[in-house]
Amino acid sequence: MTAAPRLEINLAKIGHNARTLVERLGKRGISVTGVTKAALGSVEIAATLLEAGVKRLGDSRLENIEAMQLAQLPAALTLIRSPMLSQVKRVVKHADVSCNTEIEVIKKLSLAAQRAGCIHGVILMVELGDLREGIMPDDLMDCVRETLTLPNIQFKGIGTNLACRSGVAPDGKNMALLSELADLIETTFDLKVEIVSGGNSANLEWALSGAGIGRINDLRLGEAILLGCETLHRQPLDGLHTDAIRLIAEVIEAKIKPTLPSGQIAQNAFGETAVVADRGQVTQAILAIGRQDIDPDGLQAPPGIDVMGASSDHLILESDRFELAVGAEVVFQLNYSALVRAMTSPFVSKVIATASGR
Numbered sequence: 049m050t051a052a053p054r055l056e057i058n059l060a061k062i063g064h065n066a067r068t069l070v071e072r073l074g075k076r077g078i079s080v081t082g083v084t085k086a087a088l089g090s091v092e093i094a095a096t097l098l099e100a101g102v103k104r105l106g107d108s109r110l111e112n113i114e115a116m117q118l119a120q121l122p123a124a125l126t127l128i129r130s131p132m133l134s135q136v137k138r139v140v141k142h143a144d145v146s147c148n149t150e151i152e153v154i155k156k157l158s159l160a161a162q163r164a165g166c167i168h169g170v171i172l173m174v175e176l177g178d179l180r181e182g183i184m185p186d187d188l189m190d191c192v193r194e195t196l197t198l199p200n201i202q203f204k205g206i207g208t209n210l211a212c213r214s215g216v217a218p219d220g221k222n223m224a225l226l227s228e229l230a231d232l233i234e235t236t237f238d239l240k241v242e243i244v245s246g247g248n249s250a251n252l253e254w255a256l257s258g259a260g261i262g263r264i265n266d267l268r269l270g271e272a273i274l275l276g277c278e279t280l281h282r283q284p285l286d287g288l289h290t291d292a293i294r295l296i297a298e299v300i301e302a303k304i305k306p307t308l309p310s311g312q313i314a315q316n317a318f319g320e321t322a323v324v325a326d327r328g329q330v331t332q333a334i335l336a337i338g339r340q341d342i343d344p345d346g347l348q349a350p351p352g353i354d355v356m357g358a359s360s361d362h363l364i365l366e367s368d369r370f371e372l373a374v375g376a377e378v379v380f381q382l383n384y385s386a387l388v389r390a391m392t393s394p395f396v397s398k399v400i401a402t403a404s405g406r
């Protein structure tokens with residue numbers, strides 16, 4: 049028997065998704081940085097993305113970058129989260145490029161790169177309204193000027209990240225501003241801005257809409273490749289697989305139980321107070337997986353099965369049509385939140401699906 053719980057990873061489907069997006073964006077003059085953070089820097093997934101034509105690899109965690117560097121993957125590795133000051137030495141050693149917003153950090157990267165005898169690439173991230181990371185547009189030129197003076201630092205370009213903290217959608221206006229900033233840097237400093245990275249999976253709608261893309265020549269894509277959906281409305285993307293990664297968990301209890309708890313109701317394990325309607329007796333199953341391993345709200349169960357709740361180690365299902373016997377396995381599709389947690393949980397095995405891979 050295969051280990052449970054497990055993530056079944058279908059590399060052929062991931063490759064198809066990546067190739068499709070690389071081709072569609074390629075027609076618009078945009079290359080793809082494949083983002084591996086939700087794959088825990090999986091070398092198999094990273095290699096699949098490269099075979100599918102992504103130009104670079106990006107990850108937010110240095111540990112994942114280190115794993116990919118160790119595997120000697122033939123691609124530039126970009127740290128897409130601002131480096132910690134405490135990690136600059138490791139950053140220049142393992143990442144070719146990092147995304148930055150603080151000149152203080154870039155100065156330290158410069159010192160570390162001088163000591164290590166290497167050149168480190170820097171992308172400056174610009175704040176365009178989502179209020180996560182980014183240099184305010186008015187401060188960008190000063191930051192570029194200082195960056196250009198730093199030894200062993202190579203200014204690679206600019207980027208922005210939207211739709212993560214505040215859900216600000218990429219549109220003609222904020223993308224045009226990024227393009228203008230790229231032009232302004234080129235005329236002011238007489239150089240070529242190599243990378244203009246427009247954003248993440250939330251940019252696909254804009255990038256493929258037929259609107260003028262201006263100077264944008266890169267998108268950093270993770271979720272769209274792994275889960276086959278865009279991320280503004282979480283709609284499946286045409287022609288992409290939404291089941292490239294599936295979660296399988298095992299039933300450890302199956303009983304008919306009442307829907308109403310009995311006894312005095314206080315807080316549950318997570319400080320919530322349950323409000324439950326009486327629906328009589330139901331068929332309830334418990335799976336051996338919990339909030340430590342997944343986000344229960346991010347699981348999509350097969351038809352006829354509902355996810356009712358979860359504690360740290362138990363996932364509770366109800367089913368009217370299915371007989372979920374002890375030992376049975378249930379297959380779920382996952383959203384990004386559930387995927388990230390499952391990938392990160394040491395209690396969930398990661399299994400590469402076979403070529404026949406249903």
Ligand SMILES: *Cc1c(COP(=O)(O)O)cnc(C)c1O
Nearest residue numbers: 083128209248249268269270271
């Ligand atoms: C996570 C992340 C991405 C990738 O986002 P997806 O929605 O998975 O495509 C891109 N850029 C940055 C800075 C990120 O943190």
